[in-house]
Amino acid sequence: MDKKLLILFLFIFSIHCINAQDNVVHRANWCVAQENGGQELYSYEFGYDGLVNGKYSYKRIPANTAYGNSLEPPAQNNGTEDDSLGIAFDGTQWVFYQNSSITDILYTQNTHTTGVFPPDSGWVSDGVPCTNPDTTMVLLGNEVVLSTEKYALNNKEITIFPNPSSDYIEISNLSENVKCTISNITGQVVKNTTVSESSNRINISDLxxxxxxxxxxGKKTIKLVKK
Structure with a gap:
């Protein structure tokens, strides 16, 4: 049991260590109402923030907002800076929320709830005072992109690719035989093998x-996504 808990912890921890730029919802467009009654379409960048209700959640990256073709200070929603936005699954539907509260909802999406990533379209306003047809939020680039991962083993940098993968992965820069174990998130070992410089490919098509x-x-644990 302790080993299973350790593996689960390492899995969750490793997900949190993914480079933010590799897991960005590159843009979430939405309309905010200004104090003068006008409407402006803003674009935010979001980074992966962990699992919520078994699905990927995202928090706004604390940086300037992309507005039009230039970078402007963070958007103002009736005089309040929108720096606490998030995207998550609340157990029933996907929500785009504010004030760091999953119940303070701006947009919802309840027609695509089977995947672990927020859907790219179909978001509808949940009371946001905007009427422009373009105000429905659109997500771009909300894929987890691991592709190539680099780690150190015995002071040597090794590379795992492709990741995610549907059929195989390769481990490069190995100078010796290394025993490799693949476990699922419950701790169950699903594959045992040995890799080396001349035999560095692992078939995962059966997973x-x-x-x-x-x-x-036991010297290095690496996150792996089978797609």
Missing amino acids: AKGFYILDLE
């Missing part, structure tokens, strides 16, 4: 889609 932990002789 179910999902998240796994790849362990290299």
Whole structure:
């Protein structure tokens, strides 16, 4: 049981360590009402912020807002800076929320609830005072992009690719035989093998889609996504 809990912790921790720029909802467009009654369409960048109700959640990256073709200070919503926005699944539907509260909802999406990533379209206003047809939020680039991961083993940098993968992964820069174990998030070992410089490919086509932990002789644990 302790080993399973450790593997689960390492899996969650490793997900949090993914480079933010590799897990960005590059833009979430939405309309905010200004104090003078006008309407402006703003674009925010979001970074991965962990799992909520079994699905990926995102928080706004604290940086300037992309507005038009230039960067402006963070948007003002009736005089309040919108720096606490988030995207998450509340158990029933996807929500785009403010004030760091998943119940303070700006937009919702309840027609695409089976995937772990927020949907790219279909968002509708939940009382936001905007009438422009373009105000429905659109997400761009909300894929987890791991593609190539670099780690150190015995002071050597090794590379895991592709990741996510549907059929195989390769581990490069190995100078010795290394025992490799792949476990699912419950701690169950699903594959044991040995990799080396001349035999560095691991077939994962027989694994179910999902998240796994790849362990290299207990010296390095690596997140792995089977798609």
